[in-house]
Amino acid sequence: MRLLIVDDSSIIRSRIARIMGDPRLPSLKIVGMAKNGVEALELFSNAQPELVTMDLTMPEMDGVECTESMARLNPQANILVVSALSDKATAIKALKRGAKGFLYKPFTDEQLIGALLEVMS
Amino acid sequence: MVDITEREIEVFVGAVNRYFAQITGEKAKIRSSFLAEGEIHPPIYDFTGLISLSGRYRGCIYFSATKIMLMRLLLAMQEPRQTDAHLLDAVGEIANTLAGNAREYFGEDMGISVPTTFQGPSERLEAAVRERPYVIMIKWKQYEAAVIIDIAKK
Numbered sequence: 001m002r003l004l005i006v007d008d009s010s011i012i013r014s015r016i017a018r019i020m021g022d023p024r025l026p027s028l029k030i031v032g033m034a035k036n037g038v039e040a041l042e043l044f045s046n047a048q049p050e051l052v053t054m055d056l057t058m059p060e061m062d063g064v065e066c067t068e069s070m071a072r073l074n075p076q077a078n079i080l081v082v083s084a085l086s087d088k089a090t091a092i093k094a095l096k097r098g099a100k101g102f103l104y105k106p107f108t109d110e111q112l113i114g115a116l117l118e119v120m121s
Numbered sequence: 122m123v124d125i126t127e128r129e130i131e132v133f134v135g136a137v138n139r140y141f142a143q144i145t146g147e148k149a150k151i152r153s154s155f156l157a158e159g160e161i162h163p164p165i166y167d168f169t170g171l172i173s174l175s176g177r178y179r180g181c182i183y184f185s186a187t188k189i190m191l192m193r194l195l196l197a198m199q200e201p202r203q204t205d206a207h208l209l210d211a212v213g214e215i216a217n218t219l220a221g222n223a224r225e226y227f228g229e230d231m232g233i234s235v236p237t238t239f240q241g242p243s244e245r246l247e248a249a250v251r252e253r254p255y256v257i258m259i260k261w262k263q264y265e266a267a268v269i270i271d272i273a274k275k
Contacts, residue, residue, distance in 0.1 A: 008235060009214040011200050011207060018199060057217060059235050084221025089229040105218050106143040 006040040007055040037061025056083040071098020136222040145197040149261040163269045169239045170216030175232035180271040184216040190264035209238040
């Protein structure tokens with residue numbers, strides 16, 4: 001399965017990438033990492049990932065707008081929002097615009113693995 | 122600014138506790154919390170991440186930490202890269218996480234910016250904080266940091 005990681009923090013991008021090697025996850029190939037929504041959309045169009053981890057608070061284009069655009073391009077894409085924004089309204093908005101799951105930051109490795117497995121199922 | 126309420130302070134204390142517990146497996150200790158007024162200035166450590174507020178709120182939230190604390194936190198995240206750029210990234214991400222988590226209480230009407238980060242003292246940082254911000258002093262292991270909260274409703 002092809003994975004795109006979207007987050008404006010390089011530390012979070014690297015952390016998510018490291019967790020992808022966990023044996024509990026199916027084989028995932030990281031096809032790109034983006035630090036904002038504009039970069040993410042370009043990579044999404046070119047690399048056509050089936051799975052995306054999506055931050056929300058980012059410069060240039062936020063994650064909700066980016067999620068909506070990705071879902072329009074490929075409604076089958078599995079988009080997991082990984083964000084610190086902890087109000088219910090934001091989670092509902094992201095899910096309505098095409099996200100398949102929502103994980104709050106800060107997260108443990110186990111929580112991310114669980115959320116990814118749920119989204120992929 | 123309008124004085125922050127006890128419940129609102131608890132929201133940020135909870136966010137700090139959750140952050141350190143999730144990332145390191147060990148809660149941070151709240152050393153003290155106080156209103157910075159008069160001669161008492163909010164602390165600025167080696168690295169600072171600033172979040173500006175918008176929507177129904179104005180003001181800012183910042184997280185400031187010593188270099189050694191951030192290096193230890195990066196290690197806890199199994200992040201081997203420890204350049205100043207990575208420490209700035211880390212402090213911005215922590216500020217973003219604390220402010221974002223606070224929206225569970227304040228709601229989506231509290232708009233939060235992407236983080237602006239600073240190394241050392243900065244006039245821009247000092248200018249961002251108005252009079253009488255609330256300070257939460259944090260200790261994790263032997264390392265120090267602070268969360269500064271300057272929130273008012275529009």
